[in-house]
Amino acid sequence: DEATKKKLSSTLEKTIAMIKPDAVSKVGHIMDMIFSDGFHMSKAIMAQLSRTDAQRFYAVHQQKPFFNELVDFITSGKVVAMELIGNDAVKHWRTLAGPTDSAVARSEAPNSVRARFGTDKQTNAVHGGDSPENAAKELNIFFGPQPQKNTAKLLDCTCCVIK
Ligand code: GDP
Ligand code: MG
16 A cells, blocks of 8 residues: 555665676676676676775774785675665675674575675675775775766776666
8 A cells, every 4th residue: 555655665775786706707697696696787887896995895894904915805806886775785695695704604595695605704705884885985986976077997898787
């Protein structure tokens, strides 16, 4: 009914999911998991992040001892960034992604993406925005707001933007 429709639309949220370089070869499996869990995918792009974009993407971790190693990892190959829409999408995608450490994911969330495709604490297959605000900032690195200023490097034959 109308009340239910309104309630559902009021919880609709956008988030970013990003497949990291270690799991790009598993993009099909990961998209299957995303669609099976009921997300709508509104945009997708394959790109290689520049160091500058990677530093922007992980700005909140600037002070962490693993920051440089993390930037090395995330710029080591192509990534696939996706805009996902769904009810409570931020929390929902982080749950499907699983705990940060892939080993913990395997024991605590065996059906999660990180349990299936991650290796360890750093090399953990996917990223998920942790709030609607941070997700919006991260989406902007790949998709706008001004596409001409978007410095995420598009690869000639492999990029696509689905709108
Ligand atoms: P997430 O939100 O679950 O992705 O985890 P965080 O925001 O805490 O960390 C961001 C990313 O940094 C993680 O997904 C890992 O790729 C990496 N990371 C987190 N903790 C460590 C660590 O202790 N060492 C290293 N090398 N990388 C880490
Ligand atoms: Mg995080």
